[in-house]
Amino acid sequence: MPLPKAELHLHIEGTLEPELAFELAARNGVALPYAHTDALRKAYEFEDLQSFLNLYYELMAVLRTEQDFADLADAYLARAAAQGVRHAEIFFDPQAHLARGVGMGTVVEGLWRALGRSEETHGVSTQLIMCFLRDESAASAMETLEAAKPYLDRIVGIGLDSAEVGHPPVKFREVYEAAAALGLRRVAHAGEEGPPSYITEALDVLGVERVDHGLRCMEDPALVERLVRERVPLTLCPLSNVRLRTVDTLAEHPLPAMLDAGLLCTVNSDDPAYFGGYAGDNFDAVRRILGLTDERLRELARNSFTASFLAHDEERRAG
Ligand code: ES4
Ligand code: ZN
Numbered sequence: 001m002p003l004p005k006a007e008l009h010l011h012i013e014g015t016l017e018p019e020l021a022f023e024l025a026a027r028n029g030v031a032l033p034y035a036h037t038d039a040l041r042k043a044y045e046f047e048d049l050q051s052f053l054n055l056y057y058e059l060m061a062v063l064r065t066e067q068d069f070a071d072l073a074d075a076y077l078a079r080a081a082a083q084g085v086r087h088a089e090i091f092f093d094p095q096a097h098l099a100r101g102v103g104m105g106t107v108v109e110g111l112w113r114a115l116g117r118s119e120e121t122h123g124v125s126t127q128l129i130m131c132f133l134r135d136e137s138a139a140s141a142m143e144t145l146e147a148a149k150p151y152l153d154r155i156v157g158i159g160l161d162s163a164e165v166g167h168p169p170v171k172f173r174e175v176y177e178a179a180a181a182l183g184l185r186r187v188a189h190a191g192e193e194g195p196p197s198y199i200t201e202a203l204d205v206l207g208v209e210r211v212d213h214g215l216r217c218m219e220d221p222a223l224v225e226r227l228v229r230e231r232v233p234l235t236l237c238p239l240s241n242v243r244l245r246t247v248d249t250l251a252e253h254p255l256p257a258m259l260d261a262g263l264l265c266t267v268n269s270d271d272p273a274y275f276g277g278y279a280g281d282n283f284d285a286v287r288r289i290l291g292l293t294d295e296r297l298r299e300l301a302r303n304s305f306t307a308s309f310l311a312h313d314e315e316r317r318a319g
Contacts (some may be wrong), residue, residue, distance in 0.1 A: 002084030009235035014271025073147025083280025157185030191216035233307030237270035
């Protein structure tokens with residue numbers, strides 16, 4: 001039996017497996033520049049975040065209807081449930097769809113078809129986090145927030161993703177302020193490829209309660225000390241880090257050192273269709289390659305619920 005866990009860093013568009021991509025392409029009459037699923041899988045050799053993002057945005061062309069988004073989410077939830085996920089806080093990238101003429105309603109209502117019945121069908125509770133693309137303008141993010149207003153009963157919070165370097169958190173100060181005023185919870189990717197200062201800025205300027213990745217905090221001991229003291233959760237994605245070459249090999253991943261430092265770490269899958277594994281696969285990989293003990297694995301599973309939006313603030317502070 002896999003450990004019960006919460007998944008807190010998961011891009012729903014990153015769960016698009018080649019088989020479903022081809023099925024949706026055929027259903028929607030969209031041409032893919034790959035002959036078959038094996039040819040597509042061979043394209044999953046990334047040099048860095050940007051080379052992955054190029055393919056990630058290209059493949060989204062097959063997602064057109066509410067049913068496409070429902071099928072995508074259903075397939076993810078079934079796989080996640082089989083790996084012990086009991087709660088999932090799911091990112092989506094509306095700007096990537098709006099740019100293709102697919103409306104906010106299609107995306108949110110489509111995802112909701114699967115999410116709204118996920119507790120019954122999969123035994124997984126869910127929440128939706130709307131991400132802004134940080135390589136797009138702040139004005140575009142603000143328009144996206146505006147477009148989401150009719151759907152805020154289905155969106156628990158906001159995040160910030162896509163190409164990090166050169167797009168510091170401060171660029172989105174006003175958007176995050178507006179989202180906070182709407183009662184939305186706030187997270188952001190920081191310190192994946194970007195410097196530790198982006199983590200500090202995400203906390204101080206954007207008011208995030210959780211940092212996605214946050215890996216590069218290890219370059220700044222004072223920042224580590226702060227993250228430990230304030231019990232700021234980090235949503236790590238070990239297999240993603242290897243595939244995007246943020247770390248050279250899994251054996252060199254700083255997760256053990258981060259746990260030893262007292263950081264509130266969680267293990268997640270990021271874009272499982274692209275990076276070689278779902279949440280349970282990430283747990284298995286760190287157990288096998290990093291030699292984490294059963295006690296450490298239980299700590300990671302416990303952290304995932306503590307760091308989730310289900311937990312009460314007092315719970316997190318008490319640890
Ligand atoms: C992402 Cl791994 C990663 N980093 C930043 N943005 C993303 N969007 C989807 N996956
Ligand atoms: Zn991510």
